[in-house]
Amino acid sequence: xxxxxxxxxxxxxxxxxxxxxxxxxxxxxxxxxxxxxxxxxxxxxxxxxxxxxxxxxxxxxxxxxxxxxxxxxxxxxxxxxxxxxxxxxxxxxxxxxxxxxxxxxxxxxxxxxxxxxxxxxxxxxxxxxxxxxxxxxxxxxxxxxxxxxxxxxxxxxxxxxxxxxxxxxxxxxxxxxxxxxxxxxxxxxxxxxxxxxxxxxxxxxxxxxxxxxxxxxxxxxxxxxxxxxxxxxxxxxxxxxxxxxxxxxxxxxxxxxxxxxxxxxxxxxxxxxxxxxxxxxxxxxxxxxxxxxxxxxxxxxxxxxxxxxxxxxxxxxxxxxxxxxxxxxxxxxxxxxxxxxxxxxxxxxxxxxxxxxxxxxxxxxxxxxxxxxxxxxxxxxxxxxxxxxxxxxxxxxxxxxxxxxxxxxxxxxxxxxxxxxxxxxxxxxxxxxxxxxxxxxxxxxxxxxxxxxxxx
Ligand SMILES: Cc1ncc(COP(=O)(O)O)c(C=O)c1O
Numbered sequence: 001x002x003x004x005x006x007x008x009x010x011x012x013x014x015x016x017x018x019x020x021x022x023x024x025x026x027x028x029x030x031x032x033x034x035x036x037x038x039x040x041x042x043x044x045x046x047x048x049x050x051x052x053x054x055x056x057x058x059x060x061x062x063x064x065x066x067x068x069x070x071x072x073x074x075x076x077x078x079x080x081x082x083x084x085x086x087x088x089x090x091x092x093x094x095x096x097x098x099x100x101x102x103x104x105x106x107x108x109x110x111x112x113x114x115x116x117x118x119x120x121x122x123x124x125x126x127x128x129x130x131x132x133x134x135x136x137x138x139x140x141x142x143x144x145x146x147x148x149x150x151x152x153x154x155x156x157x158x159x160x161x162x163x164x165x166x167x168x169x170x171x172x173x174x175x176x177x178x179x180x181x182x183x184x185x186x187x188x189x190x191x192x193x194x195x196x197x198x199x200x201x202x203x204x205x206x207x208x209x210x211x212x213x214x215x216x217x218x219x220x221x222x223x224x225x226x227x228x229x230x231x232x233x234x235x236x237x238x239x240x241x242x243x244x245x246x247x248x249x250x251x252x253x254x255x256x257x258x259x260x261x262x263x264x265x266x267x268x269x270x271x272x273x274x275x276x277x278x279x280x281x282x283x284x285x286x287x288x289x290x291x292x293x294x295x296x297x298x299x300x301x302x303x304x305x306x307x308x309x310x311x312x313x314x315x316x317x318x319x320x321x322x323x324x325x326x327x328x329x330x331x332x333x334x335x336x337x338x339x340x341x342x343x344x345x346x347x348x349x350x351x352x353x354x355x356x357x358x359x360x361x362x363x364x365x366x367x368x369x370x371x372x373x374x375x376x377x378x379x380x381x382x383x384x385x386x387x388x389x390x391x392x393x394x395x396x397x398x399x400x401x402x403x404x405x406x407x408x409x410x411x412x413x414x415x416x417x418x419x420x421x422x423x424x425x426x427x428x429x430x431x432x433x434x435x436x437x438x439x440x441x442x443x444x445x446x447x448x449x450x451x452x453x454x455x456x
Contacts, residue, residue: 011037011049025158036418041068044434046418055442057412057419059431062232062265063291066344067431073297076340080333089118089330097335104342105304108274110283113304115313118330122264122290123157125301126226128324129260129286130161132305133224135322136258139312142220145256146181149213149225153187155234156226156262165226168234183217185209187231188240191376191387192395203241211251219255224286229276230380232265236425237385239378245280258285258309264301265383268292269345269432272355272381279380285309293338300334350432354381357439361428364443373454382434386426386446388454398424404453411449417442426450 014037019029037049044067046060047053059065066073080097087095102116117132119125130148137145150156152167163171164179167187172178186193188206195205214222225248231238252259261284266276270292273279286309290301305313313322328334345351358381365386368374375389388408390398398404405421412419412426420427430442 007050014049043067043069044431044438054413054416054418055438055445056431057417057442058427058429060296061291062270062429063296065268065270065292065350065432066295066341067433070295070297070344072340072344073295073337076336077298077333080336084332087332088327090325095330095332095335097332097339098330101335101338101342104339108342109287109304110275110277112283112285112306113287114307115310116302116304117324118300118302118335119290119326120299120328120331120334121157121301122262122288123159123162124326125264125288125290125303126156126162126165126262127159128303129226129262129288130165130224131324132286132303132309132322133258133260135324136309136312137223139316139320144221145223147217147222148182149210149217149222149257150182150184151187151227151231152184153189153231153235153238154184154226154228154262155232156228157264166234183213185213187235187238188244189235189238190241191378201241201243203244204247206240207244207247207251210248211255214251214255214257219257222255222257224258224260225252226260226262228262228264229266229279230271230383232383232427232429233420233422236387236422237378237383237427239380239385240280242280245277245282249282252285260284260286260288262288264288264290265429268342269351269354270381270383270429272351272358274351276380293341294334295337295341297341298331298334298337299328300331300338345432348433354432357432357434357436358382358384360436361439361443364440365446368447368450371450371454374450379428382428382430382432384428386428386450388424388426388450407453408449411453412445415445415449417445417449 038046039049040047044056045053046056089098105116117128119128134146148165150165150167154167156162156165160179164182167184186209188203193202193206195202197205210225261277263275267289277284285306287304294300358379361384362379365377369377372392373388375387375392375395377386388404390396405424409421
């Protein structure tokens with residue numbers, strides 16, 4: 001019998017091959033000297049090739065809502081793969097899981113959202129939203145209404161269109177000119193937004209930046225405003241004040257501008273409501289989603305459109321139809337997994353659990369705000385951010401050279417928690433199935449890691 005290959009030999013051979021032949025999202029070798037090779041997962045825990053386990057503090061990519069190793073999702077995928085692994089959904093064809101999923105979503109989303117188109121993820125959902133907004137105005141005889149207003153510190157994806165909507169410069173800077181017709185206003189960012197206005201709250205002043213931009217560009221040229229209800233990947237969990245989105249909705253209505261809610265991170269209960277604009281009593285015209293809809297067990301995203309948009313799509317001449325489509329749209333296996341995932345979210349009331357556990361997490365973390373290097377602890381449901389600062393009084397950031405974000409991330413990891421630190425903001429979005437004990441352990445690790453790295 002051959003002696004087993006030691007794990008470290010196996011790992012180094014795999015890493016060598018990976019470094020030679022695999023290109024990664026946000027690729028750079030300096031970030032990939034000793035990559036984690038994840039081999040298995042159970043519940044909120046992930047295990048690497050060396051057999052070490054870590055708490056998955058970000059639900060991997062903010063998406064594994066039901067945790068790892070859920071047999072029901074495996075069965076849903078396997079069952080559908082056996083029955084019908086693929087079918088086209090181009091007009092003239094359809095499939096049962098997709099029909100059923102559209103019906104289930106109609107029950108769960110904002111009441112005004114009427115119909116759904118399925119994509120493979122969030123970036124193509126952004127492209128779909130942008131194209132649909134432009135199509136809508138074109139079909140209504142206003143093709144000059146094509147500009148899209150987005151926000152700084154937003155992330156909407158990495159296709160040409162989605163990166164143009166994204167408000168973080170690095171996603172476009174090295175790829176040549178941005179697609180035409182996108183502009184960005186400041187984010188509400190309650191902890192940092194400054195205004196000289198005294199007649200309204202700072203968040204209403206932040207919302208009014210949209211009106212200023214629409215008037216500057218000319219309302220007859222603006223198709224839509226796209227925003228994440230809580231800015232996640234680009235902003236480091238920025239939660240607006242309650243008066244921000246109601247004002248945004250008013251402004252959009254005043255100037256015939258569609259409101260696109262990018263709920264790729266906030267959808268399906270992440271913030272303690274099915275969809276996040278529900279917190280503020282606002283409905284979008286277009287809703288986009290991905291990630292949590294399948295808990296990451298199969299790629300799927302999509303957009304939902306209002307009745308008014310659906311009516312236009314249904315009533316145009318066939319030669320002027322909504323000429324948009326992906327081979328894998330409404331993939332039957334993805335839709336079957338989504339149906340099983342949504343059924344479990346409902347049966348186990350994980351949306352309610354996200355709200356309850358989110359409060360517990362904030363209670364555990366809020367005392368950190370008394371320490372010198374924690375500027376703000378914020379959260380909505382099981383989505384939280386801890387912003388580290390050099391000086392709590394002035395809110396001054398750590399200098400880049402201090403590399404504090406990376407140090408904290410490495411310390412969190414060495415204490416057993418895997419998560420992301422964006423611009424010195426620790427982002428937390430654990431699986432919605434996390435237990436109270438696991439959540440308390442997560443909070444303890446965060447406290448310990450901040451103390452170990454900032455020396456307090
Ligand atoms: C708000 C938001 N929109 C869009 C995207 C892009 O989604 P994907 O990576 O599935 O293309 C992301 C990804 O993180 C996101 O957070």
